[in-house]
Amino acid sequence: MKKVFIFLGPPGSGKGTQTSRLSDKLSIPHIDTGSLLRKNIQDNTELGIIAKSFIDKGNLVPIEVVSSVIKERLQKDDCKDGFVLDGFPRSIEQAQALEKILDEIGRFSLIEDALAVYFDVDTEALIQRLVNRRSCPKCATIYNLISNPPKIMDYCDICDEKLTQRDDDNEEVARARFVTYERETAPLYDYFKQMGILKEIDASGAITEIWEKLKEIIFEEK
Numbered sequence: 778m779k780k781v782f783i784f785l786g787p788p789g790s791g792k793g794t795q796t797s798r799l800s801d802k803l804s805i806p807h808i809d810t811g812s813l814l815r816k817n818i819q820d821n822t823e824l825g826i827i828a829k830s831f832i833d834k835g836n837l838v839p840i841e842v843v844s845s846v847i848k849e850r851l852q853k854d855d856c857k858d859g860f861v862l863d864g865f866p867r868s869i870e871q872a873q874a875l876e877k878i879l880d881e882i883g884r885f886s887l888i889e890d891a892l893a894v895y896f897d898v899d900t901e902a903l904i905q906r907l908v909n910r911r912s913c914p915k916c917a918t919i920y921n922l923i924s925n926p927p928k929i930m931d932y933c934d935i936c937d938e939k940l941t942q943r944d945d946d947n948e949e950v951a952r953a954r955f956v957t958y959e960r961e962t963a964p965l966y967d968y969f970k971q972m973g974i975l976k977e978i979d980a981s982g983a984i985t986e987i988w989e990k991l992k993e994i995i996f997e998e999k
């Protein structure tokens with residue numbers, strides 16, 4: 778079975794939710810550059826200060842910053858048996874940087890070990906998903922106020938914490954993130970297809986339906 782999973786798709790297409798499920802099932806880490814960058818912002822690191830100005834506008838953070846964060850993460854011991862990447866690579870340049878990083882750290886190769894899964898969903902539906910997205914600051918469970926609401930409005934079902942909304946999940950920045958996605962990230966579809974490592978799923982249904990489709994692809998269960 779493949780060891781490196783790359784989840785590709787527009788913002789809010791449900792990659793994060795499915796990445797967590799796959800990472801639990803395979804006991805490999807879920808690596809999400811957005812969260813790694815937000816952690817740097819929270820900790821007020823030098824990288825975080827640079828990243829914030831780009832994230833606030835819905836633009837991609839410069840490749841040097843992202844590559845540095847991701848290289849450090851992929852070298853950790855828990856990545857030795859594989860990992861699921863969510864939100865990276867986000868451009869052809871980043872895909873090439875990923876190959877270089879894997880080569881430098883002596884772990885895996887894209888052609889042999891990676892599977893890229895493209896989450897196919899209608900963009901307009903996604904803007905609504907994004908502005909209604911909330912998450913638990915304690916356990917990171919993701920909710921959607923319309924399609925997957927918590928039992929008590931605004932509070933986590935698991936830890937009872939008040940849910941929070943990401944700063945960049947407002948309509949203006951969400952639209953900017955889609956423009957960035959189309960320009961920078963969408964070309965990765967053809968890039969990975971040509972490499973022969975791409976599969977796609979219709980990601981417009983419910984979370985459990987998407988998970989079933991994903992398992993079929995990954996474990997080739999019928």
Ligand code: AMP
Nearest residue numbers: 810811831832836837838843864865867
């Ligand atoms: P996400 O949590 O994946 O939606 O990412 C939130 C924001 O973090 C994006 O809009 C970008 O500004 C930044 N970001 C996340 N991943 C990357 C990446 N691979 N390259 C550049 N910027 C990124």
